[in-house]
Amino acid sequence: QVQLVQSGAAVKKPGASVKVSCKVSGYTFSIYAIHWVRQAPGQRLEWMGWINTDNDHTKYSQKFQGRVTITRDTSASTAYMELSSLRSEDTAVYYCARGPSFDSWGQGTLVTVSS
Amino acid sequence: SYVLTQPPSVSVAPGKTARITCGGNSIGSESVHWYQQKPGQAPVLVIYYDSDRPSGIPERFSGSNSGNTATLTISRVEAGDEAGYYCQVWHSSGDHVFGGGTKLTVL
Numbered sequence: 116q117v118q119l120v121q122s123g124a125a126v127k128k129p130g131a132s133v134k135v136s137c138k139v140s141g142y143t144f145s146i147y148a149i150h151w152v153r154q155a156p157g158q159r160l161e162w163m164g165w166i167n168t169d170n171d172h173t174k175y176s177q178k179f180q181g182r183v184t185i186t187r188d189t190s191a192s193t194a195y196m197e198l199s200s201l202r203s204e205d206t207a208v209y210y211c212a213r214g215p216s217f218d219s220w221g222q223g224t225l226v227t228v229s230s
Numbered sequence: 231s232y233v234l235t236q237p238p239s240v241s242v243a244p245g246k247t248a249r250i251t252c253g254g255n256s257i258g259s260e261s262v263h264w265y266q267q268k269p270g271q272a273p274v275l276v277i278y279y280d281s282d283r284p285s286g287i288p289e290r291f292s293g294s295n296s297g298n299t300a301t302l303t304i305s306r307v308e309a310g311d312e313a314g315y316y317c318q319v320w321h322s323s324g325d326h327v328f329g330g331g332t333k334l335t336v337l
Contacts, residue, residue, distance in 0.1 A: 150326065152328075159316070159328055159329070159330045159331050160265075160267075160273065160316055160318075160328040160331070161328065162318075162325065162326040162327065162328060165326075174324055176325055177231075177325070210272055210273075212273075215320070216263050216275060216278040216279065217263065217265070217273070217275055217318070218275045218278065218284060220272040220273055220274075221272065222272055223272050
């Protein structure tokens with residue numbers, strides 16, 4: 116069955132970067148895009164960007180442009196999301212999801228930004 | 231930027247019908263997806279492309295989209311349907327946008 120398994124929780128200091136991984140199984144990695152969505156405590160879902168896992172094309176939400184980088188390793192069936200210049204407001208659960216209709220999601224990765 | 235508006239909460243008695251709306255400018259010309267999210271869990275797709283149901287989602291869940299409003303309808307509501315529900319569109323700008331979410335309470 117389709118599975119997206121994310122890396123574990125992380126605690127970072129303000130100004131640092133975090134890189135979250137999303138390893139997929141149960142289907143051919145390059146057929147479906149991978150999106151990244153985050154959810155701050157008690158807040159709405161927020162789309163960050165996506166990667167075309169076939170041709171490596173990316174598109175980012177304007178809100179995160181310049182701070183987020185989404186990459187993939189086809190040989191490892193894994194997508195990555197790196198967020199830099201972290202601040203306390205970036206404390207959230209980060210999810211990967213399979214495009215185009217987000218029909219499968221990772222379990223989520225809690226990133227805590229605290230001094 | 232494109233904005234999707236949902237009511238913060240909807241309450242319904244068991245066995246009745248719940249309707250959750252998602253408002254957006256000419257949303258009827260976009261494709262809308264709906265997700266169910268229970269506390270501490272990842273979202274689950276319940277309706278895609280306005281009205282299609284993924285396998286495993288009960289027929290009690292249905293969707294419609296026209297004009298400036300998309301609607302998720304849950305018939306014969308059960309206690310297990312209590313959750314947050316989010317609408318989402320892939321706007322023509324290229325961005326994916328989520329609504330603010332609606333908490334469904336089963337009385």
